[in-house]
Amino acid sequence: MSTEATDAPLIDVENLSVVIDRDEGVVRPLNGVSFRIDAGQAVGIVGESGCGKTMTSNALLRILPPGAKITSGHIRYRRKLDEQVVDLATIDSGSAEMRQIRGGDISMIFQEPMTAFSPVHTIHNQIAEMIQLHDPMDDQAARRRVVELLDLVGISGPDERADDYAFQLSGGMRQRAMIAMALASKPRLLIADEPTTALDVTVQARVLKLIQRLQRELGLALMLITHDLGVIAHTVEYVYVMYLGQVIEEGPVVEIFDNPAHPYTQALLHSIPSLTNKDKRLEPIEGSVPSAFALPTGCPFHTRCTKQVGDKCKRQMPAHVEVSKGHYASCFIHTEEGS
């Protein structure tokens, strides 16, 4: 996929853990997450709410909420400036170096474009700020670039729309403007955190197509975070399935859909309606996501799993093993001892 000469991934996250110290106790939203994204590759991260998807993306940019900190792991990122690999997990989150990477190298699209824009600044003001932050230029040049970007994301009358406030645009237009802002400083990695969840169904598909088209045309790496398997099916090449702050299955998108290996992924796929098989009843996943204050021991999914192989599910974390080429899962049904 990658057109880069080098084989090193763009970003390589290894065993990343985050804890949040709260008055009520210690929360562990990430427990050793590992994944990698190559330059120009589109990757999906899937999971229910509370599985740590958003925490992962915030950790990459080091914009974790107060009280949260990275306790272990590495985020090796090959930066635009000099192709140097830097570890974003250990870099000072307040440093100029980190600020340069935010927006300039890795940028983000958020779930709620209405509240993600400031209500009292125009779209132009906020996009131009992003441009000038990473590429100092005069106001007229920045203005031309803003209009160019709005045109690129398919906003008609970009020159007039630029002076609108977020609340004057429709939901779809707002998300397009958000995408324009994310692309403003020519990032290498675009993180889209539930980019279509807040939109009307009819608009969702168009915004998704836009993201996909821009990703290919601009050669961006894409990290698409969603709870909606339908969203990733046609957008990404490779999928990571997360549960309670861990990656429990990963593989090429077709493999995940056709041969899901982890009971959680299987249950997730059974819980979405199918157009081709209308007689099949939907099967919800039993129980609910355990509290992040009291994580289960052993396999995190054992409290809801219908395919337990014995007592060790409760005691031991299964290894992440290859079940077919490039397709990995963490479940005892695939380890030698388990079968």
Added chain:
Amino acid sequence: MLNYIIRRVLLMIPTLVAISVLIFIIIQLPPGDIITSRLQELQAEGQDISEEQIEALRARYNLNDPLHIQYFKWIGGILVGNMGYSVMYGQSVNNLIWERLGFTLLITFSATLLTWLIAFPVGVYSALRQYSVLDYAATLMAFVGLATPNFLLALVLMYLGYEWFGIAVGGLFSPEYASADWSMGKLGDLLAHLWIPAVVIGMGGTAGMVRIMRANLLDELGKPYVTTALAKGLHPIRLVIKYPLRIALNPFISTVGWMLPHLISGAAIIAVVLSLPTTGPLLLDSLKNQDMYLAGSFLLMLSALTVIGTLLSDILLAITDPRIRYE
């Protein structure tokens, strides 16, 4: 925008007319009038006043006219800038008020300035470093400040000023300057006296404003647009100033106009305690003594300032907040 302002100004007219009628009715409501009570005072002192003198007085204050004629005479006078005559002070209301307005504005203005200079930085710091030692200290001080009655603080400061520095801190001038002409010495003397009322009046407001500033900013700091701006790579200090702080100021802007009536009526009790030559005690006295023209003019001025202040606030808010402007 211009249409909006014109419409609002036109709406002010019926509002003020209604308020003036209400005020006039209210000051007429208590039984008796100031002439009767004045008369009783004089008779108690053993003075004899003839019927003609009483009639002359009543005629002079239009007390023999029917109520609605009295109202029109009063309001007509105000429209041409004559607010009537105070029986209690034996002076025109205009004189009484103008004489004190300057000092009142000076004191309220310096108290407000002091309030803002302290409350804004402390409130912002408290929000940015929530639950830090200094935040807890600021919170404690704010609650103490809110819980202490201002007049008590005034008394304490007066006592301490006298005990420690040997100065009489009441009033705005030392006796030797009180009736002197303006000079550098008198100005210095004024400044030496000004800080006590400024601190006393400002303190309650400062405490309250620290809490409001902190709460407003904390609300805004949790908003998604802050995360967006952070993810752009903006420096945290520039970010706070440009986005959340700017929006956290809107509630202030929407109430800043209410300061206008406060300029005149504010801190009457403290002014009494500190014997300040301001309008507050004058208003209090006029109400106690049924000095109808003085009280009426005061109340009308306060109402007019409230209405104008609200309009100013709304216009300012429309300028700073596009969500209001485009509604």
